[in-house]
Amino acid sequence: MTIVRTPPLHQFIANLPKVELHLHIEGSLEPELMFALANRNGIPIPFDTPAAVKAAYDFSNLQSFLDIYYQGAQVLLTQADFYDLTWAYLLRCKTDNVFHAEIFFDPQTHTERGVEFDVVMAGITQALDQAEQELGITSQLIMCFLRHLDEASAFATLSQAELWKHKIVAVGLDSSEVGHPPEKFIRVFAEARQQGYLAVAHAGEEGPASNIVDSLDMLKVDRIDHGVRCVEDPTLVARLISDQVHLTVCPLSNTKLKVFEHMHQHNIVELLRQGVSVGINADDPAYFGGYMNDNFNAVATAIPVTRQELAKFTHNAIAASFCSQDRKQQLHSLVLAYVEQTEAGG
Ligand code: ADE
Ligand code: ZN
Numbered sequence: 001m002t003i004v005r006t007p008p009l010h011q012f013i014a015n016l017p018k019v020e021l022h023l024h025i026e027g028s029l030e031p032e033l034m035f036a037l038a039n040r041n042g043i044p045i046p047f048d049t050p051a052a053v054k055a056a057y058d059f060s061n062l063q064s065f066l067d068i069y070y071q072g073a074q075v076l077l078t079q080a081d082f083y084d085l086t087w088a089y090l091l092r093c094k095t096d097n098v099f100h101a102e103i104f105f106d107p108q109t110h111t112e113r114g115v116e117f118d119v120v121m122a123g124i125t126q127a128l129d130q131a132e133q134e135l136g137i138t139s140q141l142i143m144c145f146l147r148h149l150d151e152a153s154a155f156a157t158l159s160q161a162e163l164w165k166h167k168i169v170a171v172g173l174d175s176s177e178v179g180h181p182p183e184k185f186i187r188v189f190a191e192a193r194q195q196g197y198l199a200v201a202h203a204g205e206e207g208p209a210s211n212i213v214d215s216l217d218m219l220k221v222d223r224i225d226h227g228v229r230c231v232e233d234p235t236l237v238a239r240l241i242s243d244q245v246h247l248t249v250c251p252l253s254n255t256k257l258k259v260f261e262h263m264h265q266h267n268i269v270e271l272l273r274q275g276v277s278v279g280i281n282a283d284d285p286a287y288f289g290g291y292m293n294d295n296f297n298a299v300a301t302a303i304p305v306t307r308q309e310l311a312k313f314t315h316n317a318i319a320a321s322f323c324s325q326d327r328k329q330q331l332h333s334l335v336l337a338y339v340e341q342t343e344a345g346g
Contacts, residue, residue: 012307013296017334019317020101020281022225022248026073027284028089037075057287062206062257073109082123090131096292102140107157117160125167140322144172147180154188169322170198177207182214189219198222204229209236223320241275246320250283251299252290263302279317311339
């Protein structure tokens with residue numbers, strides 16, 4: 001008789017190949033690095049220690065987080081700062097077995113403070129190129145417009161991106177969802193798509209399901225970021241399933257920002273079982289208590305889920321990613337081989 005020993009779930013998760021499609025690079029700024037950069041740049045921060053910074057991360061909703069997140073980003077000034085920030089995240093990818101990452105950045109958070117667009121791009125892309133060569137991690141960049149700012153500012157940002165277009169795969173939409181609906185950005189998304197960018201948007205995180213519908217219909221997005229409030233509109237859920245619109249779900253973010261009070265109430269596994277293409281992502285890991293493995297573990301601890309279902313989160317993310325067909329094939333094969341090997345007791 002052969003005894004098949006399957007690894008404990010946390011070990012299965014740790015070694016499962018992963019793809020991250022929803023990560024704000026500014027949200028990966030750990031308090032320790034925040035302090036180091038504040039010292040390096042002579043910028044005062046209203047905390048004495050990294051531990052005191054962490055203790056302040058107690059959020060009641062999205063806006064209470066955003067206020068602190070934009071404040072934290074003020075320590076980022078030079079190309080070296082953006083490089084250090086991005087490299088630190090990529091090292092975490094290596095630890096967590098993330099093989100491909102599609103990374104958001106918020107240029108307006110920096111250009112509004114007088115930091116040049118080129119400085120931001122030079123630092124981030126330096127780290128991404130190095131990670132591909134040295135760590136084998138592939139990546140794409142998604143430039144987000146801040147929805148609390150106006151259309152003119154988004155258009156100005158699109159112009160600034162011209163020289164870097166070959167390094168940016170898509171435009172996105174983030175920041176305060178309530179009060180800033182997709183329709184505000186119809187024209188800038190149309191122009192971006194005209195220029196060849198793909199498109200994504202945060203929708204149905206704190207805002208209503210209609211923001212998801214409007215992002216699809218008005219902004220013509222290729223994926224929805226968050227999207228968990230889709231369940232309030234059964235017709236929309238049916239559409240997401242039939243069109244296989246991917247939702248980049250962020251479980252720890254959703255509980256930290258009180259979209260769901262407890263992880264066991266989260267709808268990600270239910271959506272997966274209904275046939276919606278959902279994946280697991282970290283959003284702003286330095287603020288929400290964890291990176292990719294932490295998010296997978298948080299779901300698997302709170303909600304009974306099989307290894308096949310955990311692997312399906314990665315397959316969904318691969319299928320919805322913006323990488324080449326060849327890379328997608330490689331990534332699917334990695335996951336299939338891993339699941340086969342663990343099922344065989346390896
Ligand atoms: N910017 C960074 N994280 C965000 C989130 N979860 N929602 C909207 N905007 C964001
Ligand atoms: Zn986000």
